[in-house]
Amino acid sequence: MIEHPNYPSPTAYGEALSGFLSSDPRVTPYLGYRPHDFEEGAGHLSNLQRLLFDEGWSRLGWPTRCGGLDGDPRFRAAMFDALWLHDILIPEAFTTLEILVPVLLVYAPHLADALLPSLLRGDEGWAQAFSEPDAGSDLASLRTRMEPDSDGVGWRITGQKVWSTYGHLARRSVLLARSGEPGHRGLTMVLLDLDQPGVDVRPIRAEDGENHFSEIFLDGAYLPGDRVIGTLGQGWAIAMYMLQWERGAWGWIQQGRFHNRIERALEHGVASPANAAELGRAYALTTALRLRTRDTVNRLAAEETLGPEVSIDKLLIVDAELATWDAIRHHLGAAFELDDALHWLRGEFFFSRAAPIYGGSQEIQRTLVAQRVLGMPRES
Amino acid sequence: MNDTVGDSVNDSVLDAELLEMLRSSLTKVLTEGSSVALAVRLAELGWDDVVANDAPSALQALFEISGETLSGADPLSPLLARSLADSLGAPDLASAALVLPATLHPQQLTSSVDGTSIVVSGVLLGPAPAGSTLLVPVDRGDGAFGVAHVHAFDAIATAIEAASPVEAVLHESGQHPLRVETTVALSDAAVFDGPHAQAAWETAVALGRWTSAAELVGIGMRVLATAVAYAGERTQYGRAIGSFQALQHRIAGAHTLIVGARHVVDEAARRNDPWVALVAKAAAGRAAELACTQAQQTYGAIGFTWEHEFHRYLRRVYLVDRRLGDWRSLEFEIGSRIQATGRAPRIGVL
Numbered sequence: 001m002i003e004h005p006n007y008p009s010p011t012a013y014g015e016a017l018s019g020f021l022s023s024d025p026r027v028t029p030y031l032g033y034r035p036h037d038f039e040e041g042a043g044h045l046s047n048l049q050r051l052l053f054d055e056g057w058s059r060l061g062w063p064t065r066c067g068g069l070d071g072d073p074r075f076r077a078a079m080f081d082a083l084w085l086h087d088i089l090i091p092e093a094f095t096t097l098e099i100l101v102p103v104l105l106v107y108a109p110h111l112a113d114a115l116l117p118s119l120l121r122g123d124e125g126w127a128q129a130f131s132e133p134d135a136g137s138d139l140a141s142l143r144t145r146m147e148p149d150s151d152g153v154g155w156r157i158t159g160q161k162v163w164s165t166y167g168h169l170a171r172r173s174v175l176l177a178r179s180g181e182p183g184h185r186g187l188t189m190v191l192l193d194l195d196q197p198g199v200d201v202r203p204i205r206a207e208d209g210e211n212h213f214s215e216i217f218l219d220g221a222y223l224p225g226d227r228v229i230g231t232l233g234q235g236w237a238i239a240m241y242m243l244q245w246e247r248g249a250w251g252w253i254q255q256g257r258f259h260n261r262i263e264r265a266l267e268h269g270v271a272s273p274a275n276a277a278e279l280g281r282a283y284a285l286t287t288a289l290r291l292r293t294r295d296t297v298n299r300l301a302a303e304e305t306l307g308p309e310v311s312i313d314k315l316l317i318v319d320a321e322l323a324t325w326d327a328i329r330h331h332l333g334a335a336f337e338l339d340d341a342l343h344w345l346r347g348e349f350f351f352s353r354a355a356p357i358y359g360g361s362q363e364i365q366r367t368l369v370a371q372r373v374l375g376m377p378r379e380s
Numbered sequence: 381m382n383d384t385v386g387d388s389v390n391d392s393v394l395d396a397e398l399l400e401m402l403r404s405s406l407t408k409v410l411t412e413g414s415s416v417a418l419a420v421r422l423a424e425l426g427w428d429d430v431v432a433n434d435a436p437s438a439l440q441a442l443f444e445i446s447g448e449t450l451s452g453a454d455p456l457s458p459l460l461a462r463s464l465a466d467s468l469g470a471p472d473l474a475s476a477a478l479v480l481p482a483t484l485h486p487q488q489l490t491s492s493v494d495g496t497s498i499v500v501s502g503v504l505l506g507p508a509p510a511g512s513t514l515l516v517p518v519d520r521g522d523g524a525f526g527v528a529h530v531h532a533f534d535a536i537a538t539a540i541e542a543a544s545p546v547e548a549v550l551h552e553s554g555q556h557p558l559r560v561e562t563t564v565a566l567s568d569a570a571v572f573d574g575p576h577a578q579a580a581w582e583t584a585v586a587l588g589r590w591t592s593a594a595e596l597v598g599i600g601m602r603v604l605a606t607a608v609a610y611a612g613e614r615t616q617y618g619r620a621i622g623s624f625q626a627l628q629h630r631i632a633g634a635h636t637l638i639v640g641a642r643h644v645v646d647e648a649a650r651r652n653d654p655w656v657a658l659v660a661k662a663a664a665g666r667a668a669e670l671a672c673t674q675a676q677q678t679y680g681a682i683g684f685t686w687e688h689e690f691h692r693y694l695r696r697v698y699l700v701d702r703r704l705g706d707w708r709s710l711e712f713e714i715g716s717r718i719q720a721t722g723r724a725p726r727i728g729v730l
Contacts, residue, residue, distance in 0.1 A: 010730040074730045081726070262724040271719035277708060280715030284663045287727045288640030291647050294728055315636040363625070369635060370628030374608050377623040 007060075007075075014078035017057050021086045026051055030088045034344040038210040042125070042169050045091035049122030052079075058094070058120065066105065067117030072301035077252050077294070084256035087264070092166055093125055098249035100126060100174050103189070103242050107230040111191060115172075127170035127194070129161035129216050130239070136163075137364045139176070140184040140236065144218060146177040153225040155179075157192060157218050163358075167214025168203040170194055175216075176239060179232050187235030191227045198222065208350035244306040246359060247313040248296030254317055255290040257348075258282070258324040265328040265345060268335060275330050282323040289313075289320040308372035311365040318355045318362050325352035393434035402430060403441050410451040417509065418453035436649035443591040447598030447700065450554035450692055454506030456591065456703070460584045461515055464527060467580030468572050473529055476515040477508035479560050484702045485709065486585040491528070492519040496566045498528050500539060504558040505703075508540055517581055518571070525578045532568030539564070553695035586657035588704045590648035593657070593664035595700050597645055600638040600664070600671035603693050604631060607675035614680075621678070630674040637667035647728050655717075656727055658710055665707030668697045 007013035021027050030048045035041025052058035053067075061075035062068025076098070083090055097120065104112040118124055135142035144159025157177055164173065172193050180186035194201055198221040203211035230238050262283065296313055299306060329336050329349055336346060356362035370376040394402065409421045430438045442455055457478045465473035479502040482490040490501045500516055508514070514530040530536055543558040550557060572580070608631060611622030621627055641663040648660035672694050676683050683690040701707060718724055 014730070078730050081730070085726075256726075259724045259726055262718065263722060266719065266722045273712075273716065276715035276719055277712040278715065279718055280662065280711035280713065281666070283714055283718055283724055284644070284659050284666075284711065285640070286724075287659050288637075288644050288663055290726065291643035291728050292640055294730060295643060297730070312636055312639050315632070316640050319636065319640075363629065366629040366632035367625060369632035370622075370625075374604075374631065374635060375612075376608055376628050376631070377612055377620045379619075379623050379625075 007071075010074040010078035013060060013071075013075055014082045017079060017082045018085065020055070020057065021082060021088065027086075027088075032087045033089060035089070038212060039169065041089065042092060042166070045089060046093065046122040046125070048088070049091045049093055053121040062101065062116075062120060063105065065109075066101065066112045067120045073249070073297055074301045077249070077297045080253050080256050084260045087260060090253055090257075091122070093119075093122055095250060095253060096126055096128065096166060098253075099128065099242055099246045102245050103174070103229065103238060104191075106241070107189070107234070107238055108191070108228075110226065111229070115191075124171040125166055125169050127164045127167045127173040127214070127216075129164045129167070129173045129175040129192075131163045132160060133162055137361050139239070140187070141182075142176060142178060142187070144175070144177045146179050146188060146190065146223065149222065155190070155223040155225070155228075156198075156220045157190070157223055158220055159218050161216040161218070162204070162213075164201075164214045164216050165212060167194075167216055168201050168211060170201075173216065174229070176235050179235075184236035185233055187239075188232050189229040189235040189238045190223055191229060192218075192221060192223055196221060206351070207353060208347040210347060210351075212351070243360075244310050245300065247310040247317075248293050248300055248306070250359070251289055251293035251313045251317045252297055254321060255286050255293060258286040258289075258320055261328060261345070261348065262286075262324060265331055268339075268342065269332050271331065275327065278323075278330060279327045282320070282327040285316070285320040285323050289316045292316050308368050311360075311368040312373070314360060314365045315362065315369065318365075321352050321355040325349045394430075394437045399437060399441065402438065403445060406441055406445045407449060410445055410449045410453060418455060419458065439591055440594045440645065440649045443594035444598030444601075447595035447696065448602040450599075450696055452554045452556065454555070456588055457505045459591065460588050463584040463587050464515060464580050467583050468527070468577065470529070470572075473513075473515060475509070476513040476529065477504055479504060479514055479516040480703075481517065482559070485705050486517070486581065486588075489517055489519040489525075491516045493521060493526065493528070493566065493571065498530070498564045498566060498569055498571075500528075500530070500560055500562045500564060502560050503546070504543060504560055506556055507558065508536075508543075512536075514539060520571070520573060524573065525581065526571045526573040527577050527581060528564075528569045528571045530564050530569045532564070535562075535564045535568040538562055550695060550699055552692045553699055554692065555696065555699055557699075582654055583652070585704055586652070586654040589654075589657040589661040590645060592700050592703050593641065593645045593648065593660040596661075596664040596668040596697065597638060597642045599693055599697050599700070600634070600641075600668040603668075603671050603675045603690075604635055604638065607631060607678040611678050627678055630677060634667070634671040634674040637663070637670055641667040644727070655725065658705075658714060659727065661705060662707050662710035662714060665701040665710070669701065669707070672697050 056069060057079060059067060059069040060071045061073055064070055080090055101116060104116060119126060130139060132142045132144060144161060146155045146157045149156050172191055175190050175192050176187055177190060178186050179188040198219045200217040202215045204213050204215060206212045293313055335342060371378055405425055409425055446455060460478050461476045462474045465471055479500060481488055482502050492499050498518060514536055516528045518526045518528045520526045539560055539562040542562055543560045546557045546559055611627055612620050614621050644660040644663045648656040676690060679690055682688055
């Protein structure tokens with residue numbers, strides 16, 4: 001239990017956490033844990049989330065007003081590093097927190113105070129609902145609409161969302177809806193309860209065989225007036241604010257995974273010189289990702305506002321993720337296809353194929369880097 | 381569990397403004413007055429004070445700009461000679477000229493000790509300053525490593541006399557390496573050997589690798605910047621070719637690797653760690669080569685002409701990439717080490 005969380009540095013905190021992870025018997029069920037499926041993993045790891053919260057470890061890096069113990073985002077990054085070093089899977093909910101909590105703290109303080117403590121502790125899960133069947137990369141064209149309810153204070157939301165991570169296991173979802181004119185100006189960010197009439201959540205089985213995300217069908221779902229995040233029409237700006245957190249934190253989490261998985265994969269099969277260079281390249285890219293996202297986390301900790309350069313973080317994730325999992329598959333040889341015991345590595349491999357697609361495709365990111373970072377001309 | 385490379389992060393002493401001033405001074409030093417020795421020009425800049433303040437930032441800037449400007453100076457050899465002199469506790473080595481193996485690879489030695497003589501076969505990265513002695517990494521037989529210090533005046537004069545400029549690929553790259561082939565009597569040299577000499581060489585190689593990586597990043601940034609500028613001016617089908625996503629994506633992809641490599645170089649500059657230097661050079665070499673590939677495609681036919689400056693950068697990338705290990709051999713070395721140890725060390729702490 002952290003009594004006085006005054007660690008002089010994230011590194012000192014990380015070392016203390018490592019001590020806890022390697023000595024406390026309550027951590028044992030999570031060391032080297034390989035979920036049977038996504039749902040079992042989510043349930044098991046929510047117990048880990050609760051343990052880390054109750055012992056104080058996961059509260060460092062979040063403000064006290066939302067259940068944290070203060071300290072900046074580098075402490076959260078140090079926690080992710082320590083977890084991966086001990087071969088402990090990062091609960092999916094932690095990734096969601098990295099993206100949603102900063103948004104609520106800035107744009108909906110009243111919701112942050114009321115709801116975040118139970119979210120941080122893992123008592124409930126939240127999802128994100130942005131993409132739609134006809135609005136993927138072109139998010140500003142989304143059509144799910146919110147209209148005033150007859151009660152004069154609330155809203156009714158109707159439409160269809162898709163690729164909602166954690167959707168079928170979540171109690172609430174942050175959601176982007178159209179409250180006004182077409183285009184990005186007419187969008188509003190809200191927090192919607194999913195356990196109500198007019199909401200139908202259906203899991204989508206992904207290429208790896210797991211229910212990573214869901215479709216959400218909305219037919220007049222009710223949104224109380226105080227569940228608007230920010231103001232009406234501010235949704236696009238909030239989504240952009242959210243992205244800077246998504247890139248840095250997610251990239252940092254992923255580099256930890258890649259380092260760990262390279263080491264785990266080498267425990268199986270026989271290393272061949274034919275695969276050495278490819279492995280070296282994957283490691284070099286993963287190192288570049290680590291150092292790039294460390295910089296981004298440091299900038300977020302210093303409360304700098306990040307610009308379009310965070311697209312470079314996403315592009316490095318793509319390069320490192322594909323290179324790492326290609327190297328792992330080639331290292332494993334036929335065991336990749338035939339060894340049942342390696343189902344978890346196989347599953348993570350298949351999930352890696354989404355790297356150039358999720359969170360803004362590689363093409364969109366490259367266009368952003370070319371036009372907004374390097375100043376190349378837009379199409380005229 | 382000690383799987384993380386690096387101690388707590390030292391922030392650079394030079395802030396952004398000072399660094400910018402340094403960069404513009406270095407650009408002048410490296411592009412003007414090339415008839416005066418680089419050491420003299422740097423001394424006028426107060427280089428020793430800058431290095432004493434913040435050696436990593438100073439050296440990183442020097443080598444990046446050396447690449448950006450295709451400078452004809454050779455800052456690497458004196459740096460490595462100084463490093464060897466420090467490690468070996470032999471101050472008089474600091475002004476020696478370094479004869480790299482002809483492979484340019486630090487573990488593939490081409491000079492050797494043979495009975496009573498030293499067969500020197502290697503490369504000087506630039507003309508040896510008058511009066512300098514020679515430092516030669518040598519194979520002492522059955523794989524034993526040594527560093528020979530050739531100090532006899534006549535032997536050096538013979539070697540320098542016989543040194544021949546290399547032109548094949550390097551003409552116009554800004555660099556002027558010389559091939560050295562000579563035989564020196566063992567009595568004309570001192571040979572440092574044993575683990576001490578090996579360690580000194582590894583330290584020098586690490587320094588040479590990360591500074592070379594900085595040079596590759598500098599070339600890559602310059603090549604991409606000029607390609608972006610060209611793509612904004614050149615029109616086809618009534619629009620700037622830079623507005624075509626096909627080109628934007630090529631350049632953005634290469635820019636991503638250059639930025640990533642630069643982060644690794646930043647880290648390598650602040651560690652005295654051969655592993656980090658190795659990774660930095662592998663990342664920078666691959667990134668710089670991709671930058672050239674994408675820039676060349678952007679230029680189209682004009683970039684293929686002798687008159688266009690592009691090929692000078694391409695030649696420079698090939699030379700600097702080869703120097704102390706090209707990216708393909710380094711990736712193999714990194715991967716082999718990870719296979720052998722089962723460890724993928726985390727480079728850099730929060």
